[in-house]
Amino acid sequence: MGVGIRTHELRKIYTSAPPMTAAGSAAVFAARGRKKKQKFEIKALDGVSLEIHAGEIFGLLGPNGAGKSTTVGVLTTRVEPTSGTAWIGEYDVWRDQVAAKKLIGVVQQRPNLDFSLTAREILTFHAAYFGIPARERAQKAIEMLERFQLTDRANDVVRGFSGGMMQRVSIARAMMHDPQVLFLDEPSTGLDPQTRLLLWEIIREYNRAGKTILLTTHNMDEADSLCNRIAIVDRGKVIALGTPTELKATVPGGYLVRVRFSAGLDGLAPTLRNLPGVREVKVEGQSADIYADRGGPLVGPIAASASAAGLDLCDVHISEPSLENLFLHHTGRSLRQ
């Protein structure tokens, strides 16, 4: 008996500067009529419909400013959608805020800890807000501090903590009231590799207890290894959705060979398309993205056809089947851009 998440045609347009967490790269300054003053408008979400099953680890993958945090914001009552609806289980997030808030735990992108309190107090007061009795919350805090390796700093005010420590306190806090749905917005940002693995383990374990987890990330490995299903988000829209395996299978061939030549290669494209194993070629100026079912063995033939056309091969990059390739395939941009 878990709790699922549903959104229908979520739209969010900011007409004033959004808070830092939701600041998008998709800012659009639209001049209205002849008015000299420009109207500030950011389309952060452009019709996002998702159905996340109970007990699932679901990933929102996309570059900065894609709308991941805004989606999480709407689902956690922090951002009011311009239109559309969002449900946590059977509760409409914007009609039954309190009921929805009882079901969720949230880890924001930036640590938003209560700086006036110690690590232990942050956990116990959080539990108190959720009505957990005193003895129970004290005990739970001890377990959580131990779990997240914070016991030796438990009674220090968190102001002096490192970024990674604050992140651990945030995650422990979100899990204090044992929420049915856990939101993790870029959870592993600022964590060292070891702590990241610890976090992944904790997420998996929490999920095994039947909890639903929605995480956002721009880290492919994280999405690939943790998530049951992934939605790829770009410019406020879901552009692909499925299991990591399904999604990777939608990239033609799987391998991506990015090449750059000494000059424009308009005439060369048909030749490249006819090379054995090549599924798709996208040309842009002197560069081409070649999707194929093999990587390395293709470089020789590409170089040969280039020199036959009087071009030099300047740069070659081969990537194996990955979500990164998938993102590139759909948007023409790298996730890291």
Next chain:
Amino acid sequence: MNWTTFAAMLRRDAHVARRNAPMLIVQTMLQPILFVFVFGQVMIRSGLMAPQYKAMLLPGIIAISMLMTGVQAVSMPLIMEFQFTREIEDRLLAPIRIEWVAVEKIVAGMLQAIVSGLIVFPAAWAVLGTNVSISFDRLGVFIATLLLVALLSAAGGLTLGVSVGQTQIGLVFSLIIAPMIMFGCAYYPWAALKTFPFVQYAVLINPLVYASEGLRGTLAPQVPHMPTAIVVAVLAALDAALIFAGLNRFFKKAVS
């Protein structure tokens, strides 16, 4: 309404206030006590001021202390909590309607303002020494006025805290709060301004005027003061307006 959550948030504020108590008390006490010493002792003993001034001064000092404490207790943490770090978010995500987070801030601020008034009152009285003609005959009205003043300070703190940023707060205190104190009829009765007709009517927009005159009317009725009924009505109206404005802006600031 989720009272468990509300009570837990109050406990959190009480906990933080207790931790900072020594500093807070010094901060609350120092200025009023110094002022009381200079004007209530030095000036009177040297004959530069009449002894009746003591009873006039005490209610004003309480009004200033309460108002400043409430405004600062609510606005300063709010400004911090809504900054870049968004510290307030764990309370916004607590299972309670967002408006109640703001109401809790008001209640916490009121309590601190009342505590401040109750600390400064005996201390200032003690510094003033003998011959302070204060009466508690109108205790009921005094308590009502005290609560309205406490609410005024906390609701004002809320409105201020969600309206200005960290960068402007210093400016607000020196450009608005400082003149407010000087023109707040705390150090002199409103009636004393009758020789400056323009000023006398201009200061009516200053909430501190009603706090000072209200407390004066209940504690030292022999000193000229505004009619208590009018003062209470204006305080209630100001409280309602500030609560409305504060909650509204709080909501806008809390949800993007």
